[in-house]
Amino acid sequence: xxxxxxxxxxxxxxxxxxxxxxxxxxxxxxxxxxxxxxxxxxxxxxxxxxxxxxxxxxxxxxxxxxxxxxxxxxxxxxxxxxxxxxxxxxxxxxxxxxxxxxxxxxxxxxxxxxxxxxxxxxxxxxxxxxxxxxxxxxxxxxxxxxxxxxxxxxxxxxxxxxxxxxxxxxxxxxxxxxxxxxxxxxxxxxxxxxxxxxxxxxxxxxxxxxxxxxxxxxxxxxxxxxxxxxxxxxxxxxxxxxxxxxxxxxxxxxxxxxxxxxxxxxxxxxxxxxxxxxx
Numbered sequence: 001x002x003x004x005x006x007x008x009x010x011x012x013x014x015x016x017x018x019x020x021x022x023x024x025x026x027x028x029x030x031x032x033x034x035x036x037x038x039x040x041x042x043x044x045x046x047x048x049x050x051x052x053x054x055x056x057x058x059x060x061x062x063x064x065x066x067x068x069x070x071x072x073x074x075x076x077x078x079x080x081x082x083x084x085x086x087x088x089x090x091x092x093x094x095x096x097x098x099x100x101x102x103x104x105x106x107x108x109x110x111x112x113x114x115x116x117x118x119x120x121x122x123x124x125x126x127x128x129x130x131x132x133x134x135x136x137x138x139x140x141x142x143x144x145x146x147x148x149x150x151x152x153x154x155x156x157x158x159x160x161x162x163x164x165x166x167x168x169x170x171x172x173x174x175x176x177x178x179x180x181x182x183x184x185x186x187x188x189x190x191x192x193x194x195x196x197x198x199x200x201x202x203x204x205x206x207x208x209x210x211x212x213x214x215x216x217x218x219x220x221x222x223x224x225x226x227x228x229x230x231x232x233x234x235x236x237x238x239x240x241x242x243x244x245x246x247x248x249x250x251x252x253x254x255x256x257x258x259x260x261x262x263x264x265x266x267x268x269x270x271x272x273x274x275x276x277x278x279x
Contacts, residue, residue, distance in 0.1 A: 039063020
């Protein structure tokens with residue numbers, strides 16, 4: 001290139017208007033443009049200390065997931081509630097036009113250390129209900145959503161139903177069918193559908209958790225069937241498996257092994273009482 005050509009090229013380049021760098025679009029704006037929401041768990045205690053972290057959260061997130069709403073954080077000492085950090089997170093999210101999601105009402109990994117020492121199940125239920133009423137009542141209408149149950153399944157704990165072994169399961173689970181909300185008691189089933197298999201855990205009125213239940217297995221299979229699971233459906237129970245075939249009018253046929261699990265004799269007093277019922 002000649003000196004004359006270089007000067008002409010340089011002069012032309014200098015005459016071009018300066019191109020302003022476009023600001024980086026965050027995931028928040030990209031998601032919103034597509035009718036979606038994007039958010040992340042935010043460590044609220046870092047926001048005032050780390051400007052780069054705070055700026056990133058404002059740029060990238062439309063939903064602030066607050067990690068400070070666990071039972072173990074809000075009631076570290078029994079009967080003493082501390083919502084201060086959640087309130088700070090809520091104010092910060094509101095100031096930056098972010099929706100707030102609280103995490104999480106029930107998580108076995110973050111229960112108060114004192115909760116497992118209560119011992120009495122009815123008292124554990126009362127204490128836990130009080131916590132939920134206090135927490136949900138305080139933030140009712142002031143947050144966008146709650147995570148209710150976190151990580152309920154953990155197959156490594158070795159339970160046949162796959163549930164995570166936690167203080168909540170130990171202290172409260174067996175009380176469901178006799179809860180005061182059901183004065184005449186009730187049967188309760190928990191289901192997890194995986195392909196054409198259903199894992200079920202069943203509590204029956206007057207009995208508690210059962211190893212197996214034909215009625216419970218039928219209900220679990222029909223539920224899966226109505227959700228589109230093809231038959232035959234295998235229902236896994238604490239005591240074994242049942243194969244369930246469901247007809248066009250929801251008639252049910254169960255196939256499985258029947259094995260004795262215990263034996264006993266009726267006392268003479270009970271037999272006498274039963275005979276008097278017929279008189």
